[in-house]
């Protein structure tokens with residue numbers, strides 16, 4: 001298939017691009033490099049452009065005979081979305097509507113969308129199924145929910161075929177060590193802990209140890225980026241015109257902040273000083289996926305289960321690329 005990946009120079013998108021290329025799909029990355037890395041994508045597969053540039057998108061769709069889009073491009077800092085919601089609604093909502101309308105104008109009918117478990121807010125039932133009420137507790141989650149809704153309406157009215165993949169916590173790095181996680185600034189737990197192991201930071205701050213969990217720290221479901229990538233490719237093949245797939249992507253296993261730090265200590269052999277500080281606003285106690293619908297619908301399952309193999313994979317990249325992709 002001829003596939004265009006918006007945001008394909010970012011963390012999750014670059015891993016999906018690598019896997020699509022390996023699977024023989026004609027793959028194009030479209031990214032404005034606001035956060036992504038030019039070096040994360042093969043030179044001859046890259047188009048620099050912005051979601052808001054409808055003419056450039058439409059030209060890419062026509063020139064490369066694009067049949068499907070994987071839409072990773074978005075801003076994704078939950079905390080910043082609270083202090084600067086306009087930035088998030090503009091890029092994630094208005095930018096995505098620009099993309100959907102360019103797709104319509106050029107007859108591109110399939111899209112796989114990066115949604116998030118943040119659309120559930122504080123879930124009533126954990127593990128979380130797709131039947132859980134979607135009630136985000138921050139603007140970032142709302143921007144993703146709005147797009148899920150827009151895609152449903154576009155499917156009903158214009159025949160769009162879509163998959164909204166609600167990821168839990170993306171983590172890990174490519175098996176061959178060529179690409180990995182490098183967010184600037186970094187806010188995610190695993191890369192921050194590994195920065196302490198590398199001596200780039202003095203300590204890891206644990207955001208609260210008085211949560212309603214066995215060790216008092218928050219539990220999350222860490223899913224390997226390569227497992228996200230295989231699910232995207234499987235979803236692409238299942239999308240039908242006028243219909244939507246709504247699927248959680250997680251492993252079904254949770255790890256607490258303390259368990260993540262201890263796994264990093266074991267894997268790196270470093271002491272990794274940690275200090276408990278105040279809770280971070282907006283963190284639910286426990287977010288763990290019930291991903292049985294994705295397993296069944298996509299005939300997919302995550303290969304990396306349990307926090308240790310995920311940390312090993314992340315560490316292999318961080319150890320060999322202490323400066324990430326560099327400047």
Ligand SMILES: NC(=O)c1ccc[n+]([C@@H]2O[C@H](COP(=O)([O-])OP(=O)(O)OC[C@H]3O[C@@H](n4cnc5c(N)ncnc54)[C@H](O)[C@@H]3O)[C@@H](O)[C@H]2O)c1
Pocket residue numbers: 006007008009010011012013030031032033034035036037049050051052071072073074075076091095114115116117166167168169170171183
């Ligand atoms: N990382 C996670 O744990 C996680 C979890 C759930 C959902 N998601 C979603 O998955 C997607 C990818 O996340 P990520 O961690 O790879 O983020 P990332 O920041 O590494 O990648 C996003 C990419 O989109 C590009 N981009 C942003 N706005 C753009 C625009 N207007 N035009 C063109 N390109 C633009 C950036 O330059 C960047 O390369 C996002 O949509 C995010 O909301 C991520």
Ligand SMILES: O=c1ccn([C@@H]2O[C@H](COP(=O)(O)OP(=O)(O)O[C@H]3O[C@H](CO)[C@@H](O)[C@H](O)[C@H]3O)[C@@H](O)[C@H]2O)c(=O)[nH]1
Pocket residue numbers: 076077078116117118167168169170187188189190192204205206207208218219220257280283287
């Ligand atoms: O220095 C740190 C950083 C994080 N945490 C904790 O570690 C856990 C994981 O945090 P983080 O890695 O920041 O991920 P999330 O806040 O869970 O958010 C990620 O995962 C969401 C899905 O769960 C996505 O929607 C978001 O885009 C993505 O950033 C949370 O309990 C944090 O409070 C710390 O204790 N110390």
